[in-house]
Amino acid sequence: MFENLSNRLQQVVKTLRGHARLTEENITDAMREVRMALLEADVALPVVKDFVSQVKERAVGREVLQSLSPGQAVIQVVHEELTRLMGEQNVGLNLATNPPAIVLMAGLQGSGKTTTSAKLARLLKADKKKVLLASADVYRPAAIEQLKTLAKSLEVDCFDSNATQKPADIAAQALDFAKRHFYDVLIFDTAGRLGIDEAMMAEIKQLHEILSPIETLFVVDAMQGQDAVNTARAFGETLPLTGVVLTKLDGDARGGAALSVRHVTGKPIKYIGVSEKVDGIELFHPERMASRVLG
Ligand code: GDP
Numbered sequence: 261m262f263e264n265l266s267n268r269l270q271q272v273v274k275t276l277r278g279h280a281r282l283t284e285e286n287i288t289d290a291m292r293e294v295r296m297a298l299l300e301a302d303v304a305l306p307v308v309k310d311f312v313s314q315v316k317e318r319a320v321g322r323e324v325l326q327s328l329s330p331g332q333a334v335i336q337v338v339h340e341e342l343t344r345l346m347g348e349q350n351v352g353l354n355l356a357t358n359p360p361a362i363v364l365m366a367g368l369q370g371s372g373k374t375t376t377s378a379k380l381a382r383l384l385k386a387d388k389k390k391v392l393l394a395s396a397d398v399y400r401p402a403a404i405e406q407l408k409t410l411a412k413s414l415e416v417d418c419f420d421s422n423a424t425q426k427p428a429d430i431a432a433q434a435l436d437f438a439k440r441h442f443y444d445v446l447i448f449d450t451a452g453r454l455g456i457d458e459a460m461m462a463e464i465k466q467l468h469e470i471l472s473p474i475e476t477l478f479v480v481d482a483m484q485g486q487d488a489v490n491t492a493r494a495f496g497e498t499l500p501l502t503g504v505v506l507t508k509l510d511g512d513a514r515g516g517a518a519l520s521v522r523h524v525t526g527k528p529i530k531y532i533g534v535s536e537k538v539d540g541i542e543l544f545h546p547e548r549m550a551s552r553v554l555g
Pocket of ligand 1: 367368369370371372373374375376403452507508509510511532533534535536540
């Protein structure tokens with residue numbers, strides 16, 4: 261994950277550590293390298309600018325330049341600012357509502373919505389929650405079947421929808437079913453398109469109105485870098501998103517999406533997908549991610 265970015269930043273760290281004393285010029289040079297590394301990792305430009313200026317402002321401060329190991333102090337500042345950029349604390353799903361707590365999954369086709377729905381169901385089941393999965397992806401009957409198959413393998417219930425139904429009807433019926441059978445959580449998977457289109461947005465808005473979810477998660481493929489962030493922003497303008505799930509971080513993601521999402525969209529990354537398997541999901545920890553990036 262993020263090998264290029266990590267390697268580049270580790271080089272900067274090494275150079276900084278090599279100086280017994282640091283001058284403002286050393287820091288300016290280091291920040292130039294950091295800036296390049298972030299841009300190459302496909303981090304959004306405003307994010308890079310803001311990050312570099314924050315680090316620089318703190319790094320040329322007296323506490324850093326006059327500290328006993330200034331290189332180490334700068335690295336500490338970079339680590340703190342990276343963590344802040346990604347959102348600091350993350351408590352995962354918010355289910356604090358009258359059951360069923362509803363989790364609405366949104367995102368483009370192929371982003372990993374169905375897989376992530378199953379992964380979340382597995383986590384919640386392990387947490388002793390009674391979970392119902394449902395799919396309104398009526399345009400791709402295979403998607404509904406995929407969710408049913410995943411649910412079966414996890415021994416989690418799946419609402420019996422099919423491709424002849426209207427998404428709005430599936431939502432109303434699944435909600436009614438979840439209430440009548442005392443489910444703790446309903447995870448509702450929706451149809452995505454290849455790109456953002458009006459019909460999809462109108463549909464998901466309608467589903468959002470019917471379901472009143474406590475969590476509306478935007479699922480996005482991390483490998484799409486800045487495109488991922490721009491799509492998240494567009495969805496966020498239509499839908500009151502509560503969080504983002506970044507999938508496929510096990511691929512050759514450059515890191516741009518993970519570092520930009522929070523800053524650009526104002527929404528926290530709640531989970532990351534790290535494999536195709538149902539257990540390939542992790543709570544997103546900004547602090548740990550910053551450590552991973554800095555190596
Ligand atoms: P949907 O169209 O949004 O429902 O996407 P799917 O859940 O069907 O996922 C699309 C493809 O991405 C499938 O082949 C999944 O196995 C794969 N996928 C989903 N999440 C991850 C992940 O975190 N890592 C990897 N490597 N593959 C994933």
